[in-house]
Amino acid sequence: MKESQQKTTDFGYKTVAREEKASMVADVFHSVAAKYDIMNDLMSFGIHRLWKRQAIACSGVRKGHRVLDLAGGTGDLTAKFSQLVGDTGQVILGDINDSMLKVGRDKLRDLGLVSNIEYVQMNAEALPFPDNSIDVITIAFGLRNVTDKDAALRSMYRILKPGGRLLILEFSKTDSEALSKIYDFYSFNLLPTMGKLVANDSESYRYLAESIRMHPDQETLKSMMEDAGFEQTSYQNMTGGIVALHRGFKY
Amino acid sequence: MLNTLLVAAAERLLNTALELDPSFATSLEKLQHQVLAVEIRDWQQTFALTYTGKSFMLFNNYQEQADCHISASIATLSELKDPSVLTRLIRQEALDLHGNLNVAQAYSQSFSNLDIDWPEQLSRYLGDAGAQQLMQHCQSVKSRSQQLSKVLKSTATELLQDELKVTIHPLEMAQFKAHTRELKQRTAQLEQRINQLLAR
Ligand SMILES: C[S@@+](CC[C@H](N)C(=O)[O-])C[C@H]1O[C@@H](n2cnc3c(N)ncnc32)[C@H](O)[C@@H]1O
Numbered sequence: 001m002k003e004s005q006q007k008t009t010d011f012g013y014k015t016v017a018r019e020e021k022a023s024m025v026a027d028v029f030h031s032v033a034a035k036y037d038i039m040n041d042l043m044s045f046g047i048h049r050l051w052k053r054q055a056i057a058c059s060g061v062r063k064g065h066r067v068l069d070l071a072g073g074t075g076d077l078t079a080k081f082s083q084l085v086g087d088t089g090q091v092i093l094g095d096i097n098d099s100m101l102k103v104g105r106d107k108l109r110d111l112g113l114v115s116n117i118e119y120v121q122m123n124a125e126a127l128p129f130p131d132n133s134i135d136v137i138t139i140a141f142g143l144r145n146v147t148d149k150d151a152a153l154r155s156m157y158r159i160l161k162p163g164g165r166l167l168i169l170e171f172s173k174t175d176s177e178a179l180s181k182i183y184d185f186y187s188f189n190l191l192p193t194m195g196k197l198v199a200n201d202s203e204s205y206r207y208l209a210e211s212i213r214m215h216p217d218q219e220t221l222k223s224m225m226e227d228a229g230f231e232q233t234s235y236q237n238m239t240g241g242i243v244a245l246h247r248g249f250k251y
Numbered sequence: 252m253l254n255t256l257l258v259a260a261a262e263r264l265l266n267t268a269l270e271l272d273p274s275f276a277t278s279l280e281k282l283q284h285q286v287l288a289v290e291i292r293d294w295q296q297t298f299a300l301t302y303t304g305k306s307f308m309l310f311n312n313y314q315e316q317a318d319c320h321i322s323a324s325i326a327t328l329s330e331l332k333d334p335s336v337l338t339r340l341i342r343q344e345a346l347d348l349h350g351n352l353n354v355a356q357a358y359s360q361s362f363s364n365l366d367i368d369w370p371e372q373l374s375r376y377l378g379d380a381g382a383q384q385l386m387q388h389c390q391s392v393k394s395r396s397q398q399l400s401k402v403l404k405s406t407a408t409e410l411l412q413d414e415l416k417v418t419i420h421p422l423e424m425a426q427f428k429a430h431t432r433e434l435k436q437r438t439a440q441l442e443q444r445i446n447q448l449l450a451r
Contacts, residue, residue, distance in 0.1 A: 047252075049259070050252055050255045050256060050259065053255055053258075053259060053310070054255060054312065056308075056310070057299075057310035057311065057312055057313055058312070058314070060315045062284070062286075062315075063284040080308070083303035083304070083305050083306065083308070084284075084301075084303060084308070086283070086284055086303070086304065112305075238252065239252060
């Protein structure tokens with residue numbers, strides 16, 4: 001059955017009504033926004049920076065490009081893209097959550113990056129842009145939170161210019177059993193505890209761990225991208241498949 | 252991943268250099284948003300360097316079109332110490348160069364002009380003796396990179412002189428044409444001025 005015809009959806013390991021997921025996800029990110037960056041560094045031992053670096057290297061973003069950093073949160077990718085596109089380009093930091101956008105805006109302003117960045121609240125499922133208007137879209141650690149992923153992928157495809165590309169950076173499935181055991185222990189025991197200690201919020205970090213496990217694996221996501229129209233789709237595993245970088249083009 | 256970590260560290264080093272020598276940024280101004288890719292064949296890795304006007308970005312695993320692309324083995328790259336071998340290397344297909352040669356020249360020029368008061372900066376961390384030793388090492392690296400810049404400078408002329416066994420990239424051709432146009436214009440201006448002087 002197609003995702004969009006179902007009445008319920010996953011929220012971590014829980015099953016909730018489709019209409020409810022968005023606001024439940026919103027609660028999670030409202031509550032973690034202020035501590036988001038520091039938790040990212042702690043939880044991944046800083047490795048998320050390397051994953052993001054790889055995404056930027058594969059983005060092909062150049063001077064003059066119009067780039068959408070979707071589910072961009074606190075704007076790590078936006079900060080780099082803003083420099084790469086220069087004065088003649090533009091980066092849009094799009095997120096459904098205004099708390100995250102606000103943290104992002106303050107951070108980027110402190111970095112002295114302003115002139116070519118726009119902050120827009122938006123839902124990935126219905127992107128507020130005309131057809132064929134964006135050169136590169138990235139969505140980093142965002143897609144798994146989106147209720148209707150197929151609709152989101154179609155929406156991204158629609159707004160991309162021909163020749164444009166989409167990059168999806170997301171937690172995925174590792175094929176190493178040992179790594180997977182360590183990773184499970186880490187995410188279900190240590191992570192919520194760290195979330196409690198640092199952000200005083202173990203529930204949100206439990207959701208994080210569960211939502212990662214519910215996210216489609218590499219091959220499934222690849223075929224979802226193809227269903228949405230993307231061509232030359234490919235992915236590369238990082239850190240043993242804990243994270244995968246998917247890429248697809250619109251022609 | 253380890254590569255990515257090392258590249259991140261190297262990028263940070265470059266950006267530190269940018270802070271320590273203000274003239275470095277000035278010398279890079281013309282290069283803003285130009286991408287230089289260096290493919291090291293033995294590692295099957297392509298590294299790319301770009302200056303964004305604010306900072307350097309350095310990538311590994313680079314698969315995009317760069318403004319200038321050099322491909323060679325490590326051994327070949329170190330052979331470049333001797334400028335005369337470059338065309339031979341290209342002909343033997345030991346070295347490939349695509350795109351705008353000026354980009355490579357300009358980057359290497361800026362790097363070799365890098366002027367940081369290292370002993371001063373380093374002695375803060377290492378003490379005077381340690382700084383001294385490190386400096387000697389760096390001097391030798393620097394002189395090597397200066398050599399590389401000389402090599403690249405002479406390459407343009409050599410490429411033309413060497414019976415054009417090496418194909419000219421369309422970008423180079425376009426640039427050449429632009430230069431020629433400019434020269435023509437200047438000659439015309441000069442002619443006019445001489446005529447004016449003669450008329451007096
Ligand atoms: C884990 S954060 C990732 C932030 C940033 N991209 C990064 O890598 O650090 C996920 C973000 O997705 C946003 N998000 C969740 N559902 C969304 C949707 N339907 N549309 C747009 N953004 C959404 C959240 O508000 C949150 O800021």
